[in-house]
Amino acid sequence: MSVAVLYAVTGLGLFSLGLYALIVRAHLLRKILALNIMGSGVFLVLTALARRAPDGPPDPVPHAMVITGIVVAVAATALALVLLRRVVETTGQPRLPDPDSE
């Protein structure tokens, strides 16, 4: 296993861990963090595998994609956090309302 693939598999691990927390944890802050960890996992997969270029510098395209992805993740996280604050303000609870209680 090359180093590149090792990093990529680590990225997969982060992705899986994040997904676990996203499903299992009820606290919204944890869910938001979980999504961030998943995102980092995907970014790691993208960049790590770019290292497989036989000679010369690594493939720059995935790097550019990751920068784009990070900005998107920052934006999404900011929106999620503010939304979380509003949910806590209106319901008093940092978790999703029961959909059946409408």
Place this chain on the structure above:
Amino acid sequence: MAAEHVSLLPVLLIFLPLIGALLSFVFRRRAAGLGIATAVAVFVIAIALAFSLTRPQRYPVGGWGAPLGIDLVVDGLSLIMLLMSATVGLGVSLYAGGYFHARPQLARAFWPLWLGLWTALNGLFLAADIFNLYVTLELLGLSAVALAALGGSAAALGGAMRYLLVSLLGSLLYLLGVALLYHAFGSVDIALLGERASAQPVTLAALVLMTVGLILKTALFPFHFWLPPAHASASSPVSALLSALVVKASFYILLRLWLEIFEPLNPGRGVTELLGLLGALAVLWGSLQALRQTRLKLLIAYSTVAQLGYLFLGFPLAAAVGPAAWQAVIYLALSHALAKAALFMAAGNIVLFGGHDRIADLDRVVQRLPLSLAAFAIAGISLMGLPPSGGFIGKWLLLEAAIEAGQWWWVVIILIGGMLAAAYLFKVIGFAFTRAPVSHEANAVPPVMEWTALVLAVGTVLLGLWVSPLLAWLATGNPFGVGP
């Protein structure tokens, strides 16, 4: 590096709403005017594109061309989706002009967000690059969530939160699929991937990840749980946008990937049958839930769950009879967009007028809003699949495909779905005729809101009569390939 002359119209469809969003953000007081002007312009350009497009066009942004650069592609399928978003978008813009007139606080948030969402939609329908699709998908998701939360009620915020989490999860699954495909085949251009991709584990893994991510966003059963609360608790113009357009976008991506990358690799009947089965369950479950609802907007939202189910019947049917099934599905999607927008608008008028959306007490309201009721009924006819309507044509084509395929179970689902739709819609329409005391506290509904609902509803009837030109447009560039 100057490319051959290609039409700038597709580019304008992305940049006009973006510029509109920026301007309406800076010049807040003029937001509504700017928004409506943008909407009219986008609509006109979409129509112009429809009449000028004779063969599919590829537009290399920056002049680089795939795989280094990003290409935009217009073919019949994108064209129909663009027309759909242009028509519903114009309708919603006019409606929103009336709706938000009395709520300037919300209006100034609505216009830039909505125009941003429109940018994302048009960009998405034109994209030919799976990473670019990811960016448009996120732009779409975030603006949709922000719009869904605009209502500000606890239900709206909770619904938006859930929507955001699901949307982000879907995007990440999709992005992981993009990463796999790029690193396996060295391109993110859909056409190149279609040429290079071969049936191997990494392709299958990408297929599964991307499909799961996208059906999450499309709210296919059993991932539909987030849709009804988010769509029902949003403010009415937003509900119309979410149900009519936003969910179609992720379906569109799925369809594109499927047609150009995955289907030629023959991933096996298991995949298509499973998607079809989930679609069938969505039709049944969504309809039954709609029948159970006591609130009008929730009923309409569950109806969306059901109607989205039909789209997935295309997978098994296209595997059996070829492109005709996709034609049917796209026609259904188009009709649903108009009909659902009209329904949510009419429901919005009813809520605005009577101050509530309890179905059992609607009789006090609907009789005094004959235009909205007419819009509701006419749009309902299309959802039931009764003639003359686009929904009828779509259902006819789908039935034809199912019968030709000899797959009778889908036939039964399609027919039962239609009857259930009639049941839950007539549950509402029936109240138009009961004798009810006239309510006293009623808010005036701006006429433009009633008329736009009605015009969109009548649009579904026109879709039932003006079929062949639309099908001819859809066939531009043969987006569904040739049948088996």
Place this chain on the structure above:
Amino acid sequence: MNHWYDWVPLMLLGSSLLPGLVIFALPERSVRLRTVLNLSGAVVKLLLVGWILRHIYFDYAVLFETRLTLIPQLDLALRIDPLAMLFVTLSSVLWLLTTIYAIGYLEGAPHRSRFFGFFSLCVTATVGVALAANLFTFLLFYELLTLSTYPLVVHRGSDKARRAGQSYLIYTIVGGVLLLLGTVWLYTLTGSLEFTPRGFVADLEQRHHPALILIFILLIAGLGVKAALVPLHGWLPQAMVAAAPVSALLHAVAVVKAGAFGIVRVVYEVFGVQFAASLGVAVPLAIVAAITIIYGSIRALYQDDLKRRLAFSTVSQVSYIVIGVALAGPVAAIGGIVHLVHQGLMKITLFFCAGNLAETLGIHKISEMSGVGRRMPWTMAAFTIGAFGMIGLPPVAGFISKWYLSLGAIEAGQDWVIGVLVISSLLNAAYFLPVLYTAWFGTPPERWPQARDFGRRETARALLFPTLVTGASALLVGILAATPFSPLAWAKLIIEREFY
């Protein structure tokens, strides 16, 4: 569509559609404008019909057709042919009369714009059903008819009306679904749905025959809902909750006839009657029709509510048309097709009369009719003509139908049908004669349930005039059956096309 002739079918539709749409938009109080629109629409349609009939009579070669291609091979097509004109003429004449009647009947009632709007839509749908040149177009207008009659059934807004509306919808929507399925299936086999004299499916390979039998069943079941074939008839008696003009035009003529008319089209111009017989589906259809005839008559015997009795009588009588068609012989077919017109005239007369009784004296039940003949002699005279016709007494129109049906049964070698006709006639007599006896010879009560005063006349002019016209017509088409312009002559012309 280059010649202006080709717009004629569209004009036939437009003459009721446009007034209908305008009427929807009218405020409740503009009574006069609404009346003018209604009547001028009806008159224009009648003039068009007259012009077309004259045209066909003198120059049969001209074919009027309006066509819009929806999907390749699938057209929205309206065509004028003799069978279509039979139904169009019937509906146009009766629409004018019923409109006059309804204007009188609904004077001062709420929501009249809505009522007349949907009324016009119904007539449009009926004319569309008649003119449909293929099964696809037929289906389209057939469903439109369902949708536009629903508001009329629930128009009163009472709980009872809503329940009736619900049951009407359930029946008709399920029927529509069956029809849709049959139609699409047929289309996948043939690639065409154009109505063609003597049918267009006979050329299909042998291996498709089981499918064709199923398609036939689906189509007939779908149409049978509106034609009220037993056991699909349940909605009809319930729908009697609607106002009298609705019962009269729609539930005695337009809706049930649309079903029966569809059966005629399917048997003759989709399958072809010979081919249907060779598939072995014609005789079962005749048996279902026979059961419906007997069952409807028996149920009618037990109704005290006048409109319900008439409704069950409709169930029974409409199947005369079906049985005539199913017997697969030209003579019986003439009987069946001519009954389309005859039954329409007679039944609308009866419903008008029932409406007159209800509106003038508040009479809804047969047990309240004692001696009403002396109070309302003109109305009851018309009623008597209608009832005699139903029983089949000469010279009223009903006799002609039954005569041809019986001859046809013998010709087709189905003698048992004569037995059915005889039993049915006896039953008809059993449920109509007592009514007539009470009405003419019973003692009038001290006071009527809800009498209204109309001065020297027995009831409002707008109510009496249409009743007398239809009653007289029912008599005249019987007496003048042998003349060249009678419905009978027209039916013979149609049958020539279908058989030879």
Place this chain on the structure above:
Amino acid sequence: MTPRGAAPWLRFSVALLLVGMFAALAWVLLGLPPRSAGLQPQVAAQMAVSGVDHPVTAVLLNFRGYDTLLEMAVLLLACLGVWSLSPAVPPTDETPGAMLAALPRQLVPLMVLMAGYLLWRGATGPGGAFQAGAVLGAAGVLLLLTGWRLPVRWQGWRLRLLLIAGVGMFVLVALAVVPASGVLLGYPLPVAGTLILLIEALAGLSIGVTLMALFLGGEPGASR
């Protein structure tokens, strides 16, 4: 109250499922070819006409500039979404301690300088608008944390103009080059470097301001 999570059996089955997913995907990754250049050769071949010297910057601002444009729209729309949700967190009146008050005075100028350097550096090495914007945003956050408040006159249209400046300039350039090169975002080579620097400068500024605005958690000066 802390919300409880899923039931144990659910956790267990989810964990099992995810382990399976992880294993399957890891196996897939192991199956990828160990050597692959991706698009690196194509990028290298076109570097000369990209207007910059650093490949990542070339991809971001030129080859796939359209992605970057949309991605800046994502950031802007998220900010719009935040603003539409709530007004800014009301500032506290606590005066920071001496240490905190002194810190930004030392650091912020340095950070601004750093941002400028990163921006300029982006043309030839790692760096560019995003890195610069991030540092700028951090400077803003630092200021806010130490009691600095956005002046009222900067809260209205001026702030909004700053927020859209990056996307706005990008859109402007993207369309303005169409008459010259015939294609959207097709920079004419002689001015490509300049245009990219122009876009990057405004983008960096907007990103910094947007990050700071996001940190406020709502629209400054708005009332609910």
